[in-house]
Amino acid sequence: MQTALEFQPLRLPEHVQRLRAEVRAFIRSEIDAGTFDPDSPEEDWSVHKQFAKKVAQRGWIGMTWPRQYGGQERSFLDRFVVNEEMMASNAPNTVYFTADRQSGPTLIKYASERIKSEVLPKIIAGEACFCIGMSEPDSGSDLFAAKCKATRTDGGWKINGSKIWTTNAHRADYMIGLFRTSSPTDKNRRHGLTSFLVDMKAPGITCNLIDQMSGVRDFNEVVFDNVFIPDDQLIGEVDGAWKQATTELAYERSGPERFLETFAVLRKLVEIAGSKPDARMTEAIGGLVAELHALRRMSVSVAGMLEAGREPVSEAAIVKDLGTLWEQDLPQRVRRATAHLPIDAASYGGFEQVLQFNTRIAPKLTIQGGTTEILRGVIARGLGLR
Amino acid sequence: MQNDDLVAASAQRLFADVADIQAVIAAKDTSWKDRLWAGVEETGLNVAALPEDLGGAALGLYDSLGILRIAGGAALAAPLAETLLAGWMLGAAGLEMPAGRIAFGPSSFFDDVTLHADGSVSGAVARLPFARECAHAALLARGPEGLSVVLIALDDAAIERNSNLAYDPVDRVTLSKCRVVATRRAPAAFTADTALLIGAAARSLQIAGALEKILALTTEYVMQRRAFERLISGFQSVQHSVAQLAGEVAVSVSAARSAADAIEGLLKQGRDFGDPELRLEVISAKIRTASAAQKGAAIAHQLHGAIGVTREHVLHRLTLRVLAWRDDYGNESQWRERLGQLVCERGPEALWPLLATR
Numbered sequence: 001m002q003t004a005l006e007f008q009p010l011r012l013p014e015h016v017q018r019l020r021a022e023v024r025a026f027i028r029s030e031i032d033a034g035t036f037d038p039d040s041p042e043e044d045w046s047v048h049k050q051f052a053k054k055v056a057q058r059g060w061i062g063m064t065w066p067r068q069y070g071g072q073e074r075s076f077l078d079r080f081v082v083n084e085e086m087m088a089s090n091a092p093n094t095v096y097f098t099a100d101r102q103s104g105p106t107l108i109k110y111a112s113e114r115i116k117s118e119v120l121p122k123i124i125a126g127e128a129c130f131c132i133g134m135s136e137p138d139s140g141s142d143l144f145a146a147k148c149k150a151t152r153t154d155g156g157w158k159i160n161g162s163k164i165w166t167t168n169a170h171r172a173d174y175m176i177g178l179f180r181t182s183s184p185t186d187k188n189r190r191h192g193l194t195s196f197l198v199d200m201k202a203p204g205i206t207c208n209l210i211d212q213m214s215g216v217r218d219f220n221e222v223v224f225d226n227v228f229i230p231d232d233q234l235i236g237e238v239d240g241a242w243k244q245a246t247t248e249l250a251y252e253r254s255g256p257e258r259f260l261e262t263f264a265v266l267r268k269l270v271e272i273a274g275s276k277p278d279a280r281m282t283e284a285i286g287g288l289v290a291e292l293h294a295l296r297r298m299s300v301s302v303a304g305m306l307e308a309g310r311e312p313v314s315e316a317a318i319v320k321d322l323g324t325l326w327e328q329d330l331p332q333r334v335r336r337a338t339a340h341l342p343i344d345a346a347s348y349g350g351f352e353q354v355l356q357f358n359t360r361i362a363p364k365l366t367i368q369g370g371t372t373e374i375l376r377g378v379i380a381r382g383l384g385l386r
Numbered sequence: 387m388q389n390d391d392l393v394a395a396s397a398q399r400l401f402a403d404v405a406d407i408q409a410v411i412a413a414k415d416t417s418w419k420d421r422l423w424a425g426v427e428e429t430g431l432n433v434a435a436l437p438e439d440l441g442g443a444a445l446g447l448y449d450s451l452g453i454l455r456i457a458g459g460a461a462l463a464a465p466l467a468e469t470l471l472a473g474w475m476l477g478a479a480g481l482e483m484p485a486g487r488i489a490f491g492p493s494s495f496f497d498d499v500t501l502h503a504d505g506s507v508s509g510a511v512a513r514l515p516f517a518r519e520c521a522h523a524a525l526l527a528r529g530p531e532g533l534s535v536v537l538i539a540l541d542d543a544a545i546e547r548n549s550n551l552a553y554d555p556v557d558r559v560t561l562s563k564c565r566v567v568a569t570r571r572a573p574a575a576f577t578a579d580t581a582l583l584i585g586a587a588a589r590s591l592q593i594a595g596a597l598e599k600i601l602a603l604t605t606e607y608v609m610q611r612r613a614f615e616r617l618i619s620g621f622q623s624v625q626h627s628v629a630q631l632a633g634e635v636a637v638s639v640s641a642a643r644s645a646a647d648a649i650e651g652l653l654k655q656g657r658d659f660g661d662p663e664l665r666l667e668v669i670s671a672k673i674r675t676a677s678a679a680q681k682g683a684a685i686a687h688q689l690h691g692a693i694g695v696t697r698e699h700v701l702h703r704l705t706l707r708v709l710a711w712r713d714d715y716g717n718e719s720q721w722r723e724r725l726g727q728l729v730c731e732r733g734p735e736a737l738w739p740l741l742a743t744r
Contacts (some may be wrong), residue, residue, distance in 0.1 A: 005598065005632070007640035009647035011744050020742065072388055081742075138622045180664055263738075271734040282726030283719060289729050290673035290722065294641040300744070318636045323628070347609055379632050380625035383605050 007315070009297070010304035016077045017198075023085040026058065031089065039264050039354050041216075042092035045171055052095035056126030061096045069120035073135070076307040079193035080300070084256035088263055093169065094218075099123040102252050103130035103176050107197070110236035110244060113199055121173065133163040133177025133198065134145050134221065141374050142163075143178060144190045144242065148224065157181075157196065157233045159224040162377075167368075169220035170207040172200050182239050188241035195235035196356065202227050210328035252369055254302035254316035259323030259364055260297045262330045262358040266292070268351045269334045278338040284337035287329065295323050314382030321375040324366045389450035393434065397453050400425045401460035402464070407700040415433045423487060435474035435484050442473060447653070448586055450474065451646040452590050455639075458595025461703040463554050464488060465516035467588040469699070472524035475581070479535035479570040489514050489523035489540065489559075495720050499536070501529035501563065506563040507536055515714055517545055517557035524600065526572060526581040532570035533580075541729050552714065553704035556667055575658040582670050583659055585715030587649060590642035590671035593679050593711050596704045597635045600686045603701060604631060608689055623665060624689060631685040634678035645671035663743050664730060676718035679708035 012020075035051065036042045055061055060082045065071025079100070086093045104123050107116055122128035139145035148161030159179055169175065175198040182192040198205070204227040210219040227281045266288055272283050299319050305312040335355060366372045380386055404421045426432050435450035436442020445453075454467050465487045470710055472488035490498060491511045499509035514523065520540055527536045542565050546558040572580070605628060608619040618624050648667035658665060683705035687694050694701040712718060729737060 002613075005636050005639055007636060007643065009640070009644040011647070011651065024739075085740060088593060088742070267734045267737055270729060270737055273730055275731050275733065278724075278731055279723055284726065284730055284731060285724045285725030286669070286722035286724065287673060287718075288669035289666070289723055289737070289741070293670040293675075294674040294705075295635050296741060297644040297744075298637055298640040304592065314632075319632045322633050322637055371675075375628070376626040376629035377622075379629035382631060383628060385605070385609065385619045385625050 001261065004173045005315075007298060007301040008304060009278060010301050012077055012081065012300065016075070016081050017080055018183055020085060022058075022330050023060070023082050026054075027085060028090055029090050030091070032053075035376040036090065037090050037168050037266065037351060038089040038091075040357060044091050048094045050090040051092045052126030054126075055093070055096065055237065056124060061100050061126055062120065065104060065108060065120060065124070070124040070186070071120070073186050077303055080255070080303040082262065084296075087256050087260040090264055093379050095129045096123065096126055097130060097257075099128055099130040099174075101255065102248050103132070103174070104119040105251060106176060106195075106235065106244075106248055109338045110195070111197065112232035114232050119197070122173075128299055129168060131167055131169045131175045131200070131220075133167045133169075133171035133175045135163065137162065137164050141371050144184065146178050146180055146193055148177070148179050150194060150196060150229065154229070156233070159192065159196070159198070159225055159227040159229060163222040163224075164220075165210075166220045166222050167218050169222045170218075171208055174198060175200055175222070178241055180241060182357060187240075192239050193241040195241045195244065196228075196229050197233040197235055197329065198227070198229060199233075202229075204228075205375045206370050208321070212361075212364070214357065214364075216361065249370070250302070250306060250312050252316075253320040253375070254299055254306070255300055259292065259299070261324075262327045262362065263292075265334045265343040265358045268354050271353050272338065272348070280340060281337060284333065288333060293325060295319070297325060299323070314379050317370070317375040317378040317382070321372060321379065322368060325372065328362045328365045331355055331362055335359070388525065390445060390452065393429075393431070393443070393445060393449065394452060394456060396429045397431055397456045400429055401457065401462060405460055405462055405464070405704050407461050410596065411698060411703065412699065419464060421486065422462075426464070426466060432469045433473050435470055435529045436477040440477050440480075440482060442477060442483070443542050446645045447474065447650040447679075451649075453641070454588050454591040455598075456596035456672075457570060458592030458600040458604055459598060459653040459705075460598075461599070461700075461707050463552070463703075463707075465520055466540075467585075467592060468515055468520070471581075471584055471588055472522070473525070474584070475524050475535055476537060476568075478573045478576075481535060481537060481568050481570050483569075484522050484537070485514065486522065487520040489517045489520040490581065490585065491523060491525045491559075493556075493585060493715055495579075495582065495716060499525050499527040500532045501527040501536055501566070502563070504563075505566055505569070507538060507561050507566055509561050509564055511559045513548065513550070513556035513714070514559045515550075516555050516558050518541075518547060520569065523559065526576065526578075527569075528578070530573075530648075531571060532578050533578060534569050535568040535572050536569040539567055551710040552703075554707070556714075576655055577659040579716075580659045582715045583665070584649070586672035586721065587642070587645045587668050589711045589714050590638070590645055590668075590675040593675040593708045594635070594638040596708045596711075597638050597675075597678060597682045599627075600682055600701070600704050600708070601631055601635045603704075604628060604686045604689050611691075618689075619736060627685050629690055631682055633690075634682040634685075638678040638682075640674045641671040641674045644744075662732070662740055665728060666725065666740060667744075669721045672716060672721050673718045673725070676712040679712055 049287040063074040150157040181194040204225040208221040433442040434445045438444040468490040469488045471490045473483045497511045544560040550556045645667040652664045
């Protein structure tokens with residue numbers, strides 16, 4: 001772990017910063033045109049769909065992927081800045097976000113040639129939305145307890161069972177899901193699970209929306225009733241999905257989305273604080289900005305490790321553990337910082353709504369994509385404690 | 387092996403040989419301090435950041451500050467950071483650096499050092515680290531022609547002894563029309579708080595290095611200590627505490643190194659100490675390492691149990707120092723306020739662009 005904690009102080013290279021300027025100008029023009037509001041996430045799915053097309057036209061989806069599938073083989077750092085600029089301004093990136101971050105890279109590594117040549121170009125065009133089928137009613141953090149079954153049939157597999165808490169399943173074109181293909185063994189309880197690419201339009205799939213306390217409607221229960229999966233939609237090794245997870249997790253856990261989810265609250269705080277607030281307010285803002293900067297620099301450093309071809313599993317877990325706790329706490333701290341301001345309806349109107357929304361989504365941030373408890377287990381393993 | 391790796395390796399060896407933490411606790415007197423300092427000068431660690439034409443090693447700020455991470459890991463109770471920074475500041479002003487230990491200031495926002503037209507200096511530095519052990523002090527002073535770097539002999543100053551949380555000297559130094567050994571206008575890149583900024587960067591690296599050592603000690607301890615008929619590293623609550631400590635260590639190392647890299651890189655580009663990017667990097671590092679010090683020390687002590695609070699155990703040499711270092715060259719509350727001012731003056735639209743510059 002001594003080397004794992006090296007965290008080189010990466011400076012993003014000049015060409016990456018030029019790309020950032022382009023992305024920022026694009027986002028600015030979209031905000032000015034009224035496409036979306038940077039203070040709160042866009043709810044209208046058609047806005048997300050149109051936005052994905054525009055981003056695709058600029059070549060900013062799947063930009064690190066191989067040319068033969070329509071990618072540009074650009075650096076991971078390029079993707080990093082596109083992503084962080086989108087996150088910081090609440091851009092409507094939901095259509096392509098999951099596919100660009102993890103589903104595409106998984107397909108590139110493990111999918112059949114037919115799937116790669118058919119699906120990857122669709123993602124790059126901003127036309128394929130992915131969801132991740134992991135959690136089940138009786139298996140959340142403990143992924144290896146999954147029961148949703150895939151059984152052999154002529155020319156492929158039949159899936160029966162259900163997944164739950166599946167974000168965007170109701171509007172996704174594809175799912176990459178984890179299914180039970182045989183029983184775990186005494187020696188290896190992780191054995192027996194297999195990844196498949198599921199076409200969400202396939203007959204037998206029902207998505208039931210589950211409302212969240214935040215008012216967000218993107219959770220689903222996904223029920224599979226004899227859903228047929230052709231053989232070449234197998235991803236990786238039968239019964240061996242557990243071997244495939246490591247690198248993906250580093251990508252999934254170290255990105256700016258792990259500390260920028262509630263960033264709008266901080267920007268709003270600076271807005272209502274004005275240019276010369278009292279010491280109590282400046283101290284609060286200074287502390288928050290310092291901590292956010294430190295998190296981001298760590299995330300940039302992990303991006304550099306990924307770009308260098310390393311597998312920074314513990315480092316990524318640290319970024320997510322610290323980052324999600326920070327973004328979860330942010331609305332509470334912003335609330336305290338504003339406690340002594342006079343209530344002025346004009347300046348508070350927008351602020352209060354932004355604060356409320358982000359306070360409502362906060363509990364979810366340390367659960368999705370690996371809970372705090374799971375992450376700490378991963379970090380402890382990296383230190384040799386388990 | 388690169389030059390800077392060699393320096394790092396020799397620093398590590400030197401600290402292990404003459405300032406081993408357990409040996410320092412057992413020492414009957416402080417003669418190890420003189421042996422340590424002789425070794426520091428022999429290996430040239432004191433002149434790491436001094437330009438070559440002035441007799442220095444010209445390592446550059448990033449690598450020089452990197453030495454302080456190692457010194458932090460050794461819980462080094464000697465003015466190495468201060469002397470190294472004094473050499474950097476004197477060198478930047480084109481002044482010769484004397485041999486021996488040199489204090490470095492101002493070290494707090496309340497200090498005030500004024501260079502008079504007659505060439506003498508007056509003022510006070512409230513908590514000057516290691517002042518009583520140093521022959522000289524390099525100070526940034528307000529002069530009749532603007533900011534000046536001054537070198538004084540501490541024999542000419544009134545020193546009132548005081549010590550910090552870790553029992554190390556932080557003496558009150560009062561200067562009244564004190565003779566100046568050498569002085570020169572400060573480089574154009576300097577601001578009035580440059581000594582505080584570079585001192586804050588140094589302390590951040592020391593804290594980061596010490597926290598790394600604290601993590602190593604803690605990991606080792608929980609993997610050998612048994613309770614309830616098993617190694618305590620097997621308990622999930624213990625694993626999660628160690629993981630949290632590791633997170634604090636990681637963010638400290640990352641922030642401190644990033645700050646050092648930013649100072650060196652931005653100054654090379656011709657930016658100055660008023661540059662918002664540079665200030666964000668350095669101030670964040672000090673604020674974040676200070677809070678990591680608090681949380682990290684608490685976790686390490688909790689996991690070590692009673693043995694960790696004994697004088698004989700090495701842990702307190704590290705934990706008390708990381709906590710003490712929070713107060714040098716601006717504490718986290720003072721820096722938070724200043725960073726907040728900077729952010730608010732620039733307004734909400736400038737916040738993200740500032741964060742995403744590097």
